[in-house]
Structures are given as C-alpha cells and as structure tokens.
Amino acid sequence: MLELGRWREAIAELGTVVADHPGDVEALCLLARCYSLAGDPASTVATAERVLAVAPRHEWALRQRAVALAALKHRRAAAESARAAIVAAPTEWRAHAALAEVQVQRLGAWSVLSARLAADAALRLAPEEADAHLVDARVRLRTGELTAARRACLRALELDPGNQVALHNLAVVELTRERPDRAARGFTEVLAGRPDDRLVGTAHRRVVHAMLWRLFDVFAAATLLHVALFTVLAGPWRRPVALATALALLAGLTLVGVRAWRAQPAPVRWRLRSDRLRPAVMLWPAMVAAAALTLLLSAYRPAPGGVAERMWWAALLVTLVGFGARLVELLGRRVLILLVRLSFRATLGLYRAGVALRRRRVPAAAARARG
Template sequence: MEERALLRAQVLIRLRRWNRARSLLALVLARDPDCVEAWCLLARCHNGLGEYPGMLRAAERALTIDPASDWAHRLRSIALTELGRHQEAVYSAREAVRLAPKDWRAYVALASALNGLPEHRREALNWARRAVRLAPDQPDTHFTVGLVAAELGEDDLADRSFREALVLRPDHAAAINNLALLDLRRGRMASAASGFGAAVASDPTSHIARENVDVVGWALLRRAHMVAFVALFGLTQLLRLGDRGVVPALVPERACVGVLLLGTWVAMILRTSGHLTPPVRRYLWTQPRRDPLFGVMAGGLGVGVLGTVAAALLPGQPALMAVVVAFLGLLASFLASSLRYLRVCRAGTG
C-alpha cells in the first residue's frame, strides 16, 4: 500500500504537481511517520514550491530517522543553500559525497553549496566538473558547471555549459533562464527577454524566471529613459540657441529631434516585443498592477516622451512649458527607478 502511494507521489513530482504529491505524502506519513523516503519526497515537494524552511524541516526529520541517508543530506544541503546558510550546506553536501561517492547528485549539491562562498568558487568548479565526469549525460551536471562559471565571470564556459545542458534537455528552464542572464549581462536586451520568456513557458511555476522577466522590463524602461533624457537635453539646447537669436527658431530641427525620439522609442519597443511570446507580452503589460513603482516609471517615461515630442513641434512659450512637463515626467520616472534600486539593495542585505 505504502509502496504504491510512494510511487504515485514520485510520478506527481515528475509532473510538477507539488501540492497533490504533498497531500498524498501527508497521508503516507500519518500511517508511517518513520518513512525516510516519504520525508525526502516531501522535501522535494517543498523545494518545487519554493518553501525552503519546510524543505529543511522535512530533510532534517529524515536524518533523525536515518543519519546515514545521503539523499536526506543532499536535500538538507539544497535547502540550506537556498536559505543562504552556505557553511552548513557545505557540511551536509560533503556528508552526502562521503556516503555516496559515486552519485553525481552529491557532487552537484556540493558545488552549488560552495558556489555561495566566493572564496571557494574555484573548488566549486572542480566539484562540478567531477560531476560531469561521473554523469556526462545528465543536464544538471553541465548546468552546475555553467552556474559556477558565470559567478566566476567565465562567460564563455558558462555559455557552453548551459547550451550542453539544453542539448541533453531542451526544456531545461534553469539553463534557458541563465543563458538569458548572460545575454542581459552582455547588453543583449531583446535576446534576454526572449530567453526569459522561453524559461517561463518551459516552467510556468518558476518564480525566478518571472522575476527576471520583471528585470528585463525595468532594464528596457531605463534604456528608453536614457534615450528620452538625451533627446530632451538636445532639444533644450536648441531652444536656448533659438531664444538667444544665435540661429533661427529651429522649428524644423526641433521637429527632427521629436521625430527621431519617437521613432527610436517605438523601434525599441517593437524590436523587443517581436522577440517575446504573447504570454510574456501580457505579463509585462500587467506589471504596473503588480509593481506600482514600475507603473510610476512607465507613466513618467510616457509623459517625458510625449512632452519632448510636443516641445519639438510647438513654438515659443508652449514649447518651454512642454519641456518642463517632460522634465517632471522623466524626474518622476528616475525617482521610481532609484526607489526600486534601494528596495532591491535592502532585500539583498536582509
């Protein structure tokens, strides 16, 4: 009876039906609270749901029943790594390697734990490469090499490793996501947006991929923000020259600035949008509802662009008023971006 229930739970986990698997395992543990396999499977459910304190509790309960379980040590290490307790994670991963020296998953866990300690990342890369030697047909071994290499700044190695993981498993959401992160680091915004969208499509439950789609949204706004600021500054200089009588009113030149700004802005949106899947486009359009600061930045940017275009087309005093409106819109957008940056910094040090 229990064996059938455990097999069914494993199938549900492979299908990423975490809550159904968790409910089934709760029934198993109610009948047999000392079932190590059930506790380990429950830890995997918590991992899939991003519930790392629950994952840690389940793994530690399994270890109280069987301290020699390499599986439980490995799961404990993963949970501790996600919770930022890297020294403890390394200890559990080393125990998993000691207990199962031929299991590539233990080496992946150890490399991942060491990757959280900057001074041990070279060692982490060595363990990750050993995992590849043990299991070259497993995408997660190549992915782990890529993950550590990216932290070390070895982008070419990271790129090759993520692509190797995708050759072995084309729907590997984490590899797709991290390839997109490399594109973002290299300034390839459209390619990064496409990659993050593919990661979300591959694993709709991935909160990391969704957060990275948000990052792309912010990065695109900042880039458009800089275009608008440069155009507004150039337009202001033209207006000052015209007011001083150095050159004529410069209406044609100002109109060119406005058209150039609007064209550049629209081209950026269309080029990036063309690389996104429809679900990701819808996700980004709803981002202002999820993040008010994003809404303020997007709205301020829109006001700034429209104000700059108006200033380029209007004569005299109305043009100066449009410049003021554009500047205020871009200032609000800049302040929203700065507040978000401070919020991310606080979250990262909390």
C-alpha cells in the same frame, strides 16, 4: 504525481506510507523531495533528518538537507551537509552539484572557489546531464564569466530542449550582459511554460524596465548627436533637414516602443501598468519627453534670449544629466563584473600554485624517507 507537479497530493500519499512504515528510508527521501518541490525547506530538513537518524551516511538525505538549509540561509550547515554527502558517495555528481549550489551563495573568494571545484567535479562525473551544466552556468555567472555561463546554458538546452530552468538562467545571463532584448525573449519562453510563476514574471518585468531605459539610452545618444551635428551646420536648408530628421527619430522611437510593448506577454503588460507609480517607471517618460523637447527645439533653433531657448537649455541639461547617469551606471556594472572576474582568477591562481607546491613536496619527502 511528481512529474505532473501534484506535490501536495504526493505529500499526503507519502505521509500515509511513512506513518505505516516509519523506517522506510526511500519513502522519507521521496517525501523530503516533495516538500522541497512544494517550496517548504523547513519540512524538507525535518524529513531528511528523520532519514539521517536511521541512516547517518545516506547521500540523498544529506544532499536534500544541504539544499534546504541553504534555502533557509543556514549556509555553513548546508555546506557541511553537502560535504558529508560527497564523503558518503564520492562518485555521485548530484552531491558535488549540491555543494556548488550552496557555496556559490556564500560570500568570500574561497567559497566561490569551492563552488567552482565542485561544479567541475559534477561536470567530470556527468558531462551529459543538463543539470550539471546549469550548476556550471550559475557558478560562472557568480565569477563574472558571462560568455562561459551562456555557453553552459546553451549546452544544457542541447541536452534537454525546453528546460525551463536553463531558459530562465540564460535570460538572467543575457540581462547581466546588458542585452535586455534577448533576456526578454528568454523570459517570454519561460512564462509560456510557467504562466503563474511569480519569480519569472518579476524578473521579466525587470527586464522590460531595462529595455525601456535602453530605449532612452539610444534616443538620448541620437538626440545629442543630432544637436551636435546641426549646431555646427548652417544654411537655408538646415532647419527643414533638421526638423525632418528629428521627426524621423521620434517616429522610429515610437515604432520600436510600440513593437516592444506588443511583444510582451499579457501578464507582463499588466505588471507594468501596475508599476506606473514606481520611481523607475515614472521617471522614464519624463526623461524621454526632455530628450524629445531637446531634439525638436534644437532642430527648430529658436531665437536667442526667448522662452523657447531657455526651455531648450533646460531640456538639454536634463537629457545630459540623465544620459550621463545611465552611462556611469552601465560602466559601473561592467567594472564590477571585471573586478569579480579578476578576483576569482587571482584566487584560482593561488589555489593552483598551492596544489603544484604540495605535489613537489610529496616526492621530495618520500625521497628523504627512503634515504
């Protein structure tokens, strides 16, 4: 039933088993797992605690309790439960992976470092497990190591082709790397396997929004380049050539936009239609229209002092402001990722220096004790 996703039926059947055998630890753990898969972390915690009342050092129950507590935003208690699971079973890679999953959600450089160390332990213990690489990818995404996160997702897909979580995480990485076209393809693959997944559908919609604005970025840059080029050039051939290139740019934008729209799954297109009154979507056609007006009027070069020239200046100003805001936003994201990566590396360097210092002190202390 678990493999078929029939969690509610499994919960009902296991509930009967547990009612007849209230001390059956394995049945309780399976019940907790079903609650977790069904998206009920509160029941997962309650069921895991029933196991721990009978077997306080049961690794699976401690691990499930940790993940469920993290879902309930009780991250400190979740970390304590994950550490207890590691103490109970130090060679169980899933316990280390659970600690990494919990710690990566917490604020603070040392929490992220703890997540990195736990993910490394999970990889050492289970290098051929796809889920261990998925945990590694999530931690690397948190530390700003986007290329390494992408490699980890691809390695997970090598080990488990078609893994929906790996495809989803790879799409998230591509979106963070400002590659919305690749991200859209990834989310499309995930939606093919999980068409009713609202989380994936929402993420795909965000990616399509990003693709729309990337299309504006390219069109605005081409428009401003066209304006700069044909403002400098002069001659009787200038207007026909400028108009021809402007119309070619508009045709190219239309073609790319239509192809991108048709490539999206039907649920995503429906969501985008429902988003048409959202500010981010409403603003996009206005900005594209301003860039198109700038392009056409610049190519035509209206007479000075007329209404057309004033319209051109207004459209040019809107295009410049919009494109400038987009550049600032993109640059800000890249700077933030860089700062996160540098902060993590500094924390990791301090940790390694502390470990090396402790290793030097141990032999010295032993030598003094012998002396």
